[in-house]
Amino acid sequence: MPETIQIAELVNVTKIYSRSGGETTALSEVSVKVCPSELVLLLGPSGSGKTTMLTIMAGLQKPTAGNVFLFGKRLQEFSKPELQQIRANRIGFIFQTFCLIDSLSVLDNVLLVMKFAGFAKDEALQRAVEFFERLEIKHLMRAFPQTLSQGEKQRVAVARALATGAELIIADEPTGSLATQQGMLIVDFLRKSCQSEGRCVVIASHDERISNFADRVLHLRDGIIQLHNPILS
Amino acid sequence: MYALKTLLKQYRRFVITSFGIALCVVLMLFLLAIYKGVADGSVRYISDSDADLWVLQKYSSNILRGTSLIPINQGNIIKEIPGVSIIAPVLFFSANINMPGVMGTVHLTGYDITTGKGGPPEIYKGNSLTADSQIILDRAFATKYKIGLNDKIPIKDDTLVVTGLSSGTNMFVYQYAFITLKKAHSLVGFPGIVSCFQVKLEEGADKVKIAESIRSRLPNAAVFDRDTFLQNNIHEMESGFLPMLFVIAVIGAIVLTALLSLILSVYILEQRQDYAIIKALGAPAGFIPGTVVRIALILTTSGMTIAILLFFPLIKIVEKVTPEVAAVTSPGQIMTVLAGLLIISLISSLFPILKLRHIYPLELFK
Numbered sequence: 001m002p003e004t005i006q007i008a009e010l011v012n013v014t015k016i017y018s019r020s021g022g023e024t025t026a027l028s029e030v031s032v033k034v035c036p037s038e039l040v041l042l043l044g045p046s047g048s049g050k051t052t053m054l055t056i057m058a059g060l061q062k063p064t065a066g067n068v069f070l071f072g073k074r075l076q077e078f079s080k081p082e083l084q085q086i087r088a089n090r091i092g093f094i095f096q097t098f099c100l101i102d103s104l105s106v107l108d109n110v111l112l113v114m115k116f117a118g119f120a121k122d123e124a125l126q127r128a129v130e131f132f133e134r135l136e137i138k139h140l141m142r143a144f145p146q147t148l149s150q151g152e153k154q155r156v157a158v159a160r161a162l163a164t165g166a167e168l169i170i171a172d173e174p175t176g177s178l179a180t181q182q183g184m185l186i187v188d189f190l191r192k193s194c195q196s197e198g199r200c201v202v203i204a205s206h207d208e209r210i211s212n213f214a215d216r217v218l219h220l221r222d223g224i225i226q227l228h229n230p231i232l233s
Numbered sequence: 234m235y236a237l238k239t240l241l242k243q244y245r246r247f248v249i250t251s252f253g254i255a256l257c258v259v260l261m262l263f264l265l266a267i268y269k270g271v272a273d274g275s276v277r278y279i280s281d282s283d284a285d286l287w288v289l290q291k292y293s294s295n296i297l298r299g300t301s302l303i304p305i306n307q308g309n310i311i312k313e314i315p316g317v318s319i320i321a322p323v324l325f326f327s328a329n330i331n332m333p334g335v336m337g338t339v340h341l342t343g344y345d346i347t348t349g350k351g352g353p354p355e356i357y358k359g360n361s362l363t364a365d366s367q368i369i370l371d372r373a374f375a376t377k378y379k380i381g382l383n384d385k386i387p388i389k390d391d392t393l394v395v396t397g398l399s400s401g402t403n404m405f406v407y408q409y410a411f412i413t414l415k416k417a418h419s420l421v422g423f424p425g426i427v428s429c430f431q432v433k434l435e436e437g438a439d440k441v442k443i444a445e446s447i448r449s450r451l452p453n454a455a456v457f458d459r460d461t462f463l464q465n466n467i468h469e470m471e472s473g474f475l476p477m478l479f480v481i482a483v484i485g486a487i488v489l490t491a492l493l494s495l496i497l498s499v500y501i502l503e504q505r506q507d508y509a510i511i512k513a514l515g516a517p518a519g520f521i522p523g524t525v526v527r528i529a530l531i532l533t534t535s536g537m538t539i540a541i542l543l544f545f546p547l548i549k550i551v552e553k554v555t556p557e558v559a560a561v562t563s564p565g566q567i568m569t570v571l572a573g574l575l576i577i578s579l580i581s582s583l584f585p586i587l588k589l590r591h592i593y594p595l596e597l598f599k
Contacts (some may be wrong), residue, residue: 006475038391051598054598055595059593060513060594060598061595062553073420076273081518081519083515084515084517084518085515086515087513087514087515088514088515088516088517089515091515093513093514093597095598097596097597099506099510099513099597100510101235101507101510101511102242102507103235103239103241103507104238108234108238112235112511112514113514115513116514116516116517116520117515160514172598180425
């Protein structure tokens, strides 16, 4: 049986946070693998470990125990510049609060990350416009984030995450600040991007409706994967 | 691009900060200009003189501070030395001018008007001395006390008519005034003494040999070549209050560095989330520190630009209000301040850049 190419893999990962009041186990010996062309939903209530799993998967923090593999290489083997390059070129982020830079226009927000990814100016502009068209926000290119609606902001954030051609999209509660219909449109767009462009999208959310779009759903509670549902084959 | 857009996003703060920096820069430029103006004014009398040798009383080294008294007949001995062309005896002493609206001190300089040597470096207005009853005042002194040509000035028991105004004779603390040597002797009450001889040599004469000759014939005299004498006076001038101006300018620069560092720290605090986003999105390691430095450079550049626009009109106003303040600005000074600002930008960025280490992408994940 041919081996599935993995984007990221967590093997017996444990994450413990030390605080003044004691220790908190955010993840407890979890193992999960995510691959291209799939949308994986991490479903669970607040404090279940979804965001911790996301951030470890993205290389933003190291586990207390266990191994993390990102694009086939152990996380510990990446140098800081290598991790920075990975995040610029191969990982895209979508945040609940959008996290757009207010002092830059919509276009500049996207061009900034493309600059980090090493795109030439002309190519960056072309790709940015292409995604703006697909997300139907081309008319907002020169606008500033403060003037946009929540839905428009999230679409800009999606454009920013996808424009670099990132293979792994990390989305932390992407629908959390949006109305239902807007949120589902965003997730649908991500789903299509998975299928057409071979990306892997990992969404952390407590919104069960996203399950309708996911290839797999991992139910987390208290740092443990309680249920692992492959929804679509 | 990002640095400039960050600043322009809060346009009012950018303008106010730039103005604040501009005022610090104006202060530094002003102090340096005063320093140069006073320094030049203090020694221009010597630097503009064409004397090859200066002869003073033994153990005297300058004419700014200290007393030098030499018998005037010793000039005859110097004159006999082969190679000596012109001897200019000069008598310096301080005198108070007391009249309605004027209470000042001048550095009276009595010189031989037949040779013209030892007189003012430049006549700004009016004429040279032609009679003992005349006086040439420094233009700053005259402007300050609203004294014009042909006005009468009481000095001791005498009254002199202002025949000319000189420039290059302003020592800030007080100014030169020129009278004939004969009048100087009469005011001092000792006709047989001078403060120094300014010696002009013939073309091709051996300066060193003649200086030695003077020393051997006048054992109670100190002989200096022009350059050494100029340095002595510069040294004397710099040991006065002038270094204080420089110190104040340096303090101004330190204050500016601290203020700029604080401003940059505030920017970082306010842009914390932006920097966390930029880190999360894979910015190269030097991008954010580079942005902080660029912000510092943009602020100091705009401050410098405003300072240049403000400085020259301000100097004109200051010179009008306090004429004895002689400010001299040179391109070198401006370049020095610019270079200083560059260094200030870099140093003031250091502490805020250190704070960047404590901004984490994880802050974005709530």
